[in-house]
Amino acid sequence: MTTATTTATAATTATATTTTPAPTHARVTDRVLTGDRPTGPLHLGHYFGTLHNRVRLQNEGVDLFLVIPDYQVLTDRDVAERLSDHVEGLVLDYLGAGVDPSRATVFTHSAVPALNQLLLPFLSLVSVAELGRNPTVKDEIAHSRQSAVSGLMYTYPAHQAADILFCKATLVPVGKDQEPHLELTRTIARRFNERYGPVFPEPRTLLSEAPLLLGTDGTKMSKSRNNSLVLKASSDETARLIRGAKTDATRLISYDPEHRPEVSNLVLLTALCEGRDPHEVAADIGDGGASALKAAATEAVNTYFAPLRARRAEYAQDMGYVRELLRAGNAKANEVAEATLAEVREVMGMFR
Numbered sequence: 411m412t413t414a415t416t417t418a419t420a421a422t423t424a425t426a427t428t429t430t431p432a433p434t435h436a437r438v439t440d441r442v443l444t445g446d447r448p449t450g451p452l453h454l455g456h457y458f459g460t461l462h463n464r465v466r467l468q469n470e471g472v473d474l475f476l477v478i479p480d481y482q483v484l485t486d487r488d489v490a491e492r493l494s495d496h497v498e499g500l501v502l503d504y505l506g507a508g509v510d511p512s513r514a515t516v517f518t519h520s521a522v523p524a525l526n527q528l529l530l531p532f533l534s535l536v537s538v539a540e541l542g543r544n545p546t547v548k549d550e551i552a553h554s555r556q557s558a559v560s561g562l563m564y565t566y567p568a569h570q571a572a573d574i575l576f577c578k579a580t581l582v583p584v585g586k587d588q589e590p591h592l593e594l595t596r597t598i599a600r601r602f603n604e605r606y607g608p609v610f611p612e613p614r615t616l617l618s619e620a621p622l623l624l625g626t627d628g629t630k631m632s633k634s635r636n637n638s639l640v641l642k643a644s645s646d647e648t649a650r651l652i653r654g655a656k657t658d659a660t661r662l663i664s665y666d667p668e669h670r671p672e673v674s675n676l677v678l679l680t681a682l683c684e685g686r687d688p689h690e691v692a693a694d695i696g697d698g699g700a701s702a703l704k705a706a707a708t709e710a711v712n713t714y715f716a717p718l719r720a721r722r723a724e725y726a727q728d729m730g731y732v733r734e735l736l737r738a739g740n741a742k743a744n745e746v747a748e749a750t751l752a753e754v755r756e757v758m759g760m761f762r
Contacts, residue, residue, distance in 0.1 A: 443579035445477035448496035453638035506722030524747035
């Protein structure tokens with residue numbers, strides 16, 4: 411959900427684009443829908459890519475809905491292992507990052523039946539070919555853990571459209587790789603409105619300009635690749651992981667993402683945590699080599715994320731509160747979804 415950039419400050423900004431060239435920013439009147447699949451703990455890539463931006467939007471007064479799409483875990487897995495633990499872990503990560511449940515609605519996919527009922531009319535508005543052409547579906551199929559591709563995989567784009575449209579979201583933060591999903595969502599909304607009557611807005615895209623952080627092995631940081639620096643990691647665990655991060659043999663540290671991606675990744679991570687330009691960070695380390703770079707990165711990460719980790723640990727002491735928060739979010743999402751489904755049934759002429 412993130413795109414590469416060469417400046418540390420770019421992680422703190424995002425611009426929204428529509429089908430027209432003119433960009434716009436989030437408005438207080440917007441409703442934002444975003445979320446994360448519960449497949450494991452969130453990492454630093456998630457934080458700088460999306461989490462901190464969600465908190466910014468929340469603090470600016472935007473109506474924020476955070477979906478935990480637990481059903482969608484099954485699209486590329488034969489079973490959903492430790493699903494409830496992963497759901498609760500995501501909520502803790504959100505709380506640690508600063509998500510305020512009094513200003514944001516956090517809910518699970520499976521707890522909102524009316525949302526999932528929207529999948530049926532939505533699927534009637536798209537062809538199998540349109541679903542199969544979706545780049546994310548193609549990628550997920552290529553990396554699927556299943557012995558055979560399930561039918562649920564092909565419904566993935568329509569299911570995401572239901573996630574977005576059930577609450578009539580007007581703005582969806584995504585990376586460029588997710589833009590096809592938003593385009594299909596707009597197509598579904600437009601076709602539904604044209605066929606049955608005006609119910610759904612066509613949501614705008616809030617493109618992230620956050621950096622793409624690499625994992626400790628030099629590839630994209632990912633939960634499934636076991637190469638990530640997770641938000642909840644202890645200081646010692648963070649130090650161990652960064653010590654093992656891939657670099658190169660050149661002693662003079664520079665910020666050159668094209669030619670020195672692994673070194674530049676640690677420089678950028680340090681810069682993001684310190685709020686500095688990565689070229690300045692590299693110049694300060696100079697010819698200190700990989701050991702000095704890793705020491706700087708470790709200190710920067712542990713200092714920056716210490717408050718987040720402390721908040722997360724405090725919330726983890728009262729899981730009853732976390733579960734009640736989720737129940738309240740599910741209840742609110744159900745109210746919204748039921749109202750939307752009632753509109754859908756009415757314009758479609760369904761018997762009630």
